[in-house]
Each structure stands twice: as structure tokens, then as C-alpha cells.
Amino acid sequence: MSTIELESTTLHCVCITHKTRWSFVRLTTTDGSHAVGEATLIGQEDALCASAERLVPRLFAMSPFSDPGEFAQANPPENIHDAAIISAIDQALWSLDAQAHDRPLAAHLGVQRSDIPVYANINRRTEQRTPGGFAGSAITAMDAGHTAFKVAPFDEVTTDICAEGNGIAAMQNGLARVAAARDAVGPNARLMIDCHWRFDEATSVSLIDAAAKLDIYWVETPLPEIEANIPALARLRQQCNETDMLLAGLETSVRWDSFRPFCEGCAYDVVMPDIKYVGGIFEMQKTASRCAELGLAVSPHNPSGPVCHAASLQLSATLPGFDRLELQFDESPIFDELVGAPFAGIENGQTVAPQAPGLGVTLDNAVIERYADRPARTWKR
Numbered sequence: 001m002s003t004i005e006l007e008s009t010t011l012h013c014v015c016i017t018h019k020t021r022w023s024f025v026r027l028t029t030t031d032g033s034h035a036v037g038e039a040t041l042i043g044q045e046d047a048l049c050a051s052a053e054r055l056v057p058r059l060f061a062m063s064p065f066s067d068p069g070e071f072a073q074a075n076p077p078e079n080i081h082d083a084a085i086i087s088a089i090d091q092a093l094w095s096l097d098a099q100a101h102d103r104p105l106a107a108h109l110g111v112q113r114s115d116i117p118v119y120a121n122i123n124r125r126t127e128q129r130t131p132g133g134f135a136g137s138a139i140t141a142m143d144a145g146h147t148a149f150k151v152a153p154f155d156e157v158t159t160d161i162c163a164e165g166n167g168i169a170a171m172q173n174g175l176a177r178v179a180a181a182r183d184a185v186g187p188n189a190r191l192m193i194d195c196h197w198r199f200d201e202a203t204s205v206s207l208i209d210a211a212a213k214l215d216i217y218w219v220e221t222p223l224p225e226i227e228a229n230i231p232a233l234a235r236l237r238q239q240c241n242e243t244d245m246l247l248a249g250l251e252t253s254v255r256w257d258s259f260r261p262f263c264e265g266c267a268y269d270v271v272m273p274d275i276k277y278v279g280g281i282f283e284m285q286k287t288a289s290r291c292a293e294l295g296l297a298v299s300p301h302n303p304s305g306p307v308c309h310a311a312s313l314q315l316s317a318t319l320p321g322f323d324r325l326e327l328q329f330d331e332s333p334i335f336d337e338l339v340g341a342p343f344a345g346i347e348n349g350q351t352v353a354p355q356a357p358g359l360g361v362t363l364d365n366a367v368i369e370r371y372a373d374r375p376a377r378t379w380k381r
Contacts, residue, residue: 002100004093005030005064008380009056012363013045015373016332020124022305023048024363025088033099036363037091038276038307039084047081049377055085060381068093072280076255083254083277090280091311095358104360106317106353109281115350116316119148119190120329121303122181129155131180138184141329147349148190148324150220153177157198159224167203175210182214190324192248194220201232208236212243218270220248225262233267246270251301255279256287263294270323274301275311284315292321302326306339310361313343313353327351337367 010026023039041048055075062071072090077083098108120141126133138149154174161170182191193216199207204222211219219240223229237247248270253259254277262268271291278284288298298321302312309327316325327346328335336343339361342354354360368376 002097003064003066004068004096004100006060006381008378009052009059009089010376010378011039011049011052012368012376013048013373014334014338014368014371016305016334016371017124020331021045021373022338023084023088024305024307025052025085025092026363027089027092027096029096033096034362035092035095035099035358036307036361037088037095038305038311039088040276040304040308041081041084042304044081045373048084051081051085052377055082055089056379059089060379063381065093068097069280069282073282077279080252080254080277083279087276087278087280090282091275091307091359094281099358102357104353104355105311105314105358109285109314109318111317112320113317113322114352116313116352117148117324117350118146118327118346119150119192119324119349120144120146121150121326122329123150123152123194124303124331125329126151129177131176134177135180135184137329138181142185142189144329145346145348146327146329148192148217149181149185150192150194150326151178151181152194152196153181154195154198157195157203159198159200162198162200162203167199168206171199171203171207171210175214178211178214178216187215190217192216192218192220195222197221197224199223201236204236205239208239208243208245212245216245218246218248220272221251222247225249225253227261230262230265230267233262234265237267237269241269246297248272248299252277255283256290259287260290263291263296268296270297270299272299272301272326274308275315276304276308281315285319288319288321297321297323299323300325303328306335306343307359307361307363309335309343310339310354310359313351314359317353334367334371338364340364
């Protein structure tokens with residue numbers, strides 16, 4: 001059994017585009033080993049720093065670790081900012097443990113599949129928010145080997161606009177974008193739409209009717225995810241299922257306890273835990289297992305940086321009930337630069353996890369410094 005004794009912890013925040021920041025936690029051990037986890041929470045970097053200031057002293061107080069999951073299980077997060085830091089630390093601790101055994105994290109946890117189906121989230125790369133812009137992004141993703149695609153096209157819709165009775169009119173531009181993407185990828189490709197909690201139930205009913213005519217595979221997060229909306233989500237799920245569509249959500253939920261009311265309340269067909277927010281690897285495994293028992297598919301949320309992508313690939317090779325992994329497609333070349341481009345290509349909509357020990361990625365210090373959003377914060381034991 002390996003023991004992990006920590007020497008230092010560093011929080012890095014990097015600027016990727018005018019709308020994107022990625023955040024990483026790097027752990028260094030007393031024997032000079034390094035590992036990294038991702039804590040990205042775009043626009044909330046100050047809150048991440050505040051959480052790290054409180055949590056890192058607890059981390060040092062518990063070191064050394066013989067169980068890499070011990071810190072996350074001993075510190076259940078109270079909010080999403082704490083969850084992001086705890087999850088990043090947990091990713092890095094598990095990576096260090098797998099490195100000590102000289103094997104990829106997936107092999108360390110127990111591989112269930114080697115080929116990992118993925119889908120391209122083309123939203124953040126699509127700066128031209130027109131039907132043609134979405135179609136162009138979809139074609140580029142197809143050319144890269146993707147067979148499934150997701151768009152978040154409803155820029156004009158808000159819950160306030162829906163409450164005023166103007167949601168149906170506001171969603172028409174979004175539907176035109178979806179139609180263009182459908183035309184671009186053809187009738188047989190899996191196409192999903194992300195609503196980012198912008199709708200109310202009445203407007204969602206009209207949206208689902210329109211989505212069915214475009215052969216949408218799933219509708220994602222139409223309503224704000226509060227427990228009071230579970231009955232409405234269950235009704236929308238039934239409407240989707242009547243036209244062979246699925247309802248998906250829960251990308252920002254923290255720990256199984258917050259997923260459970262929605263899952264047991266029949267709110268969704270597809271559950272989307274994010275390794276950055278769920279509370280660590282144990283919580284990701286627990287959530288996937290509970291969802292599988294309930295007959296729900298698991299499709300991990302993964303729209304951010306390369307370390308989250310590496311961790312999500314490793315976990316996706318191990319999870320029960322796994323459907324398909326989200327991939328943030330082509331937002332920036334910095335994605336590969338930060339970690340030295342260790343990722344396999346996409347072939348017929350599938351890829352494989354990195355095969356180097358641990359998560360299979362390391363941060364390039366020069367690239368981190370070049371794109372730093374703020375000075376790195378380092379804590380020493």
C-alpha cells in the first residue's frame with residue numbers, strides 16, 4: 001500500500017478565452033511526485049480561492065494518506081465552490097496513488113470498457129451565433145470523427161421572458177440554430193439540445209414538441225433544478241419519452257444526496273454528474289451505481305479543461321450505467337498545449353483514456369505561466 005505525504009498545494013487559474021477560465025489544483029509530495037486535478041467554475045474564481053484557503057490546511061492536517069479517497073469522504077462539501085476544490089484534490093490524490101502503482105487510474109479502479117463513446121459539445125467554439133455558425137461547427141466536429149453533437153442555442157430565452165409569456169417567440173432563433181445543426185449532421189446522428197435552465201414548464205412543452213420534429217435525442221436542463229420542480233420535470237420527461245426523446249440534467253449537483261430526490265422522483269432519463277462538482281471519485285462511483293440501480297443512464301458532464309477531460313475519461317472507463325461522455329470540442333488550442341496533447345483522436349464517435357500512470361496528464365509550467373489569470377497561490381506544509 002502506498003502512502004501519500006504532501007509537501008505543497010498550488011491553485012492555478014488560467015485565462016483561455018474572453019469567456020473562459022480554467023482552474024487547477026496541483027499537489028506535490030515530499031518525494032517530489034506531482035499530480036493535478038481540475039476545479040473549474042467559470043466566473044467564480046475568487047470563491048474557489050476562498051474555499052481553497054479554508055480547505056488546504058485541513059488537507060495538510062490529514063497528510064499522509066494511505067487511502068486517496070480519505071480527504072473527500074471526510075470533508076463533505078457545503079457548496080459548489082468547496083465541492084470543486086475537494087473534487088480537484090481528490091482527483092490529484094487518486095492520480096498520485098495510481099502513479100505509485102504505475103498504472104492509469106482506470107486500471108487502478110477497475111476497467112469496464114476500453115472504447116469510450118463521446119459527443120462533441122460545439123457550443124463554446126461557436127462564436128458566430130447564427131444558424132450558419134452552428135452548422136459550421138457541427139461539420140468541423142464531424143470531420144474530427146464525431147457522430148454525436150450537443151448545442152446550447154437558446155441565447156434569447158430567460159426564465160423572466162418565459163414568465164412574461166414571451167418564451168415561445170424568444171426560442172425561435174434557437175430552433176433555427178438547431179435545425180441548421182440537424183441539416184449539417186444528417187438525420188441519423190445523435191443531436192442533443194442544452195437549455196441551461198432558461199425555460200418554464202409551459203414553454204418547455206412547446207420546446208419539446210418542436211424538438212421532436214427535429215429528431216432530437218435529448219433535451220437537457222429545461223427548468224431550474226430545485227426540488228419544487230421535480231413534478232414538472234417528471235411530466236416533461238414523460239412528454240419526451242412519448243416521442244422517443246430523453247430528458248437529461250443534474251450537471252451541477254453535489255454528492256448523491258442532492259441527485260437522489262430527482263432520480264427517485266423520475267425527473268430525468270439521463271443523469272450528468274461532473275467530476276469537478278460531485279464531491280470526488282467515490283461520490284461519482286456511488287452516483288453512477290445508484291443511477292444504474294434505478295435504470296437511469298449516466299453521461300458525465302465534461303465541458304471544461306483538459307484535466308477534467310482526463311479524469312472523466314478515466315472514470316468513464318469504469319462506471320456502471322455509462323452512456324456517453326461530453327467532450328468540449330475545439331474551444332481553444334490551449335486545451336492540448338496545457339498538458340502536452342496526450343489525448344487520442346476520435347474515431348467513429350469513440351476514444352480511449354490516456355494510458356500514462358494516474359490521470360495521464362501533467363500541466364506544462366510554461367503554458368500555465370503564459371496564460372495565468374492571476375498569480376498562482378501556493379500553500380506549503
